[in-house]
Amino acid sequence: MHVPATLVRGGTSKCWLFPQVHMPTDRDRIERILVDAYGGADPVQLDGIGGATPTTSKAAVVGASACEGVDIDYLFAQVGIGTGTVEWGSNCGNCATAIALYAVAEGLVPLKKDRTSVVMRNINTGAVLEAEVDTPGGRVQEFGDRTVPGTLAGGVPVGLTFRHPAGAATGLLLPTGLPVQELTVGEQLLHVSMVDAGAPVVLVDALGADRTGAETLEQMRAEVPWLRAGRHAAAIRMGLVQPGAEPGDAVPKAGLVGPPVAYTTTLGESVAAHEYDVSVRMLSMHSPHPAIGLTSAVAVAAANLIDATVVARASTAPGSHVLRIGTPAGVLAVESSGATAAGPERVTVARAARILCQARILVRDLALPAAA
Known part of the structure; x- marks a missing residue:
């Protein structure tokens, strides 16, 4: 049998978007469908629609929201590569960018002249995002010329804003209450900032770890094992997992x-x-990110507003509401506004998206709804 889906590039990721009306509501059944469709048990995802990289093995189930003031609800899925599992614990700003354009193109929100607003809620974390999609003359664009760091391809301009991004996962901008602290990983003593804004992050002082923070992707591959170990140790400190529990690679x-x-x-x-x-x-999961995830960029921007974090210490513009982040793909500018002790009220990034194809994905008979 088949399930309809649309492939959309959002920023530097590609996401398959599945209409909620054609998917089950039970998360376990959704996971089985996605693993089957992506070839998620295969490390190269050859027998499926996955791209075998963390930025191309993403999905979202999208539907109209019943929540007042929200247009779209989406459940984000990071489909494992060779694991046969799905990570459900995070959000993805690039996929939210894709969802905003999809919502406009599918008529899920009324078109406005020049720019159409889409308010979205990430079911995984409860985060609310607002997108402004370019719709010149009240028309949906299939192509655009806005580029973002990490790709030469143009797309439809989308401004993506994270509303009140702090504490969605842990309840606090600084889950441990400290802007910087020591974290022992193996034989290394690291100075880190643990921040929850956009997504929970653990940010390591590169110079203190005898690195630069400007490593190439090839150099970063050698850093993956100890950074993953740092992630797992930080997850316990941040209250994201219990001691002794199986650690994940999403947050x-x-x-x-x-x-x-x-x-x-x-x-x-x-x-x-x-x-x-x-x-x-x-x-990004167990690999170096080719650019930076937007949720991570939000956390970095929020950390830049806090005295003594590893970001503020390294930054040439600590406390600034516009932060230019140097990533492997280029420079990403992030704008914060309405800063309070609890974190910024809004964090905005300029993105681009393009709808690539619409398809019917063949999957095994996994008890899909009759509408499929």
């Missing part, structure tokens, strides 16, 4: 933070140190 996000230095992007572009404020290299 907290983990990465290195350092001062700006000159470097060359993955697309071969030269970036001078004065062109950005702080270097960041993140993991």
Whole structure:
């Protein structure tokens, strides 16, 4: 049997979006369908629609929201690669960008002249996001020319705002109450900031760990094992998992933070140190992120507003409401507003999206709703 789905590029990720009306409501059944459709038990996902990388093995179940003031509810899924499982504990800003364009194209929100607003709720975390999709003259665009760091391809402009992003997972911007603390990983003593904004993250002081924070993707591959160990240790400190529980790789996000230095992007572009404020290299699940996840960028921007965090210490613009983050793919600007002790009220990033195809995904008979 089959289930309809739409493939959309949002920022630097690709997400298959599944209409809620054609999917079961039980999360276990959804997981079985996604693992089957993606070939999720296969490390190369050859017999499925997955791309065998963390940024191309994503999905969301999307539907109209019954919540007042919210247009769209979505359940985000990070489909495992070779694991036969799905991580449900996080959000994805790039997929939210894709969902915003999808909602406009599918008529799930009324079109407005020039720009159409889409308010979305991430079911996984309860986070509420607002997107402004370019709809010139009240028309849906199939193509656009806005680019983002990490790809030369243009897309439809989408402004994505995270509303009150702090504490969605743990209840606090600083889950441990400290802006910086020591974390022992193996024989290493790390100085880290644990922040919950957009997503829970553990950010490591790169210089203190004898790194730069501006490593190439190839160099970052060698850092994956100890950064994953740091993630697992931080998850316990942040209250995300109980001691002795099986750790996951979705949260907290983990990465290195350092001062700006000159470097060359993955697309071969030269970036001078004065062109950005702080270097960041993140993991995506068990691999180096080719750019930076938007939820991680939100957390970095929030940390930059807090005295003494590893971000504020490394940044050339600590406390600034506009932070330019140097990533492997280039420089990403993040704007915060309405800063309070509990965290910023809004964090906004300029993105782009494009609908790539509509398909009927063949899956095994897993008791889909009759509408499928």
